[in-house]
Amino acid sequence: MAKKSELTEKDLERRRRVRRGIVATLVGGIFWGLNGTVSKWLMDAYAIDPLWLVCLRELSACWLFLAAAALTARGREQLAGVWRSPRDLLAILGVSLGAILFSQVAYLEAIDWTNSATATIMQSLGMVLVLVYVCVKMARRPRRRELLGVALALVGTYLVATGGNPGQLSLPPEGLFWGLACAAAAACLSILPAAPMARWGNFTVNGLAFLCSGLILTVVYRPWEHMPALDGVAVCVLALCVVVGTFGAYALYLQGVKDAGSMRASLLGTIEPVTATVATVVWLATPFSMAEIVGFALIIAMVYLTA
Template sequence: ICVLLVQVSYLMTIDWTNSGTATVLQTLNLVFVLTWVCLRVKRLPLKHELVGVLLAFAGTFLIATGGNFASLSLPWQGLAWGLVDAVSTAAMSILPVMLMLKWGNMTINGITFLMSGLILCPFAQPWANIPALDARGVLLLLYTIVCGTFLAFWLYMAGVMRVGAVRATMLGTSEPVMATITAVAWAGETFTFTDLTGFAMIIIMVFLVR
């Protein structure tokens, strides 16, 4: 359920809003994870955790939107899907840990992706809707499946097992940094002041959560 909803709700949020808004809404999972951890161990958030959450959220906002509030698009459907994405992303950082400790990260990831794919097949019908791809398209699709999806989830959950849900979730907000760097390297984009400010906030956060 977590893997299926994380994938579907994020894309549905983009469909109803835009990629920047979807990224910012997804970052709200930090709040849900920190709240759950504090309730579970019956403590208040630590100062460096609160500062880390604020820096991660602010940095993501600057990178995703350029600091422009007007670029946020929030129809109620987009907001609803964005909150589903945030909650399911937070749950994915918490619920599978015991299973992974018993059966291993690779096994749990493989089973969850297989099951979510099978559940979606009757609705998506990829055999009927997949576009005609040349060799380059097939290679890019395989790269997206193996590296952009399975490997990304596997590494993220490996981090959760080693440093805990809160730290792993905050460290995961470095994703927009890499996305921007990739856009500069591959698409000829340029860094803006807000990009660099967001980078600095997220890098500071990384040192705080150590």
């Protein structure tokens, strides 16, 4: 009887953890979706260059990640220990360049050339590239539902890119390029950080990767030469983008992956493109054709089939 009661208590604890993970994933996805729309508004209203915004987000959010890591004894051990492992520092450098810098630049450039809804939907195509990686790594063929998901993704991308008219592009060529770059960046973001995070924790890896990425971009881009004219409203909105849309979204989503599992998180993460689409239509009054909406739906369906 005691054993049965003990198992029941463990069951309840597991369910509480999963429910907490579901909520964290949903809130993190909503923050990400809203952050894209807010970033588009900032870039349009204040003529902010996407690369300037990337510099600000990375060099501000990195300290929040590192501070969060330093709050726990385990995190402090990881922060101190990672410097004694040159191999892992090289891996984090790879994350900073191949995942963080690539994804931040591609996403904001895609938003600048299109809108947050289109950029976020195109970003979801990264699931197809992750599927290819998994099949190659595990030396297996894709399953039928996975092939169906890829087919839906291709049709969805065609509808989003052309608006259903094969004779013209609904998106500007630059928007299509950066949208596809978003997909590649999303795949890198799903694959590259996995090993270093498993050893050193997500806050430590993200904090160092964001810091390294921001410093490299700052040296190359020189953001002080591209300062936009900002008022009090813009400063407050930028602070929200950093604290809520970058640090908050990452922290909540990663907690959701830990508590609810990667498969649930992948499926629940589709709240991000839905939120971005609704916010783009309601707030920015951006119109979409029926073909584009159908394309969005097909790409989201691909996520469910391949997750």
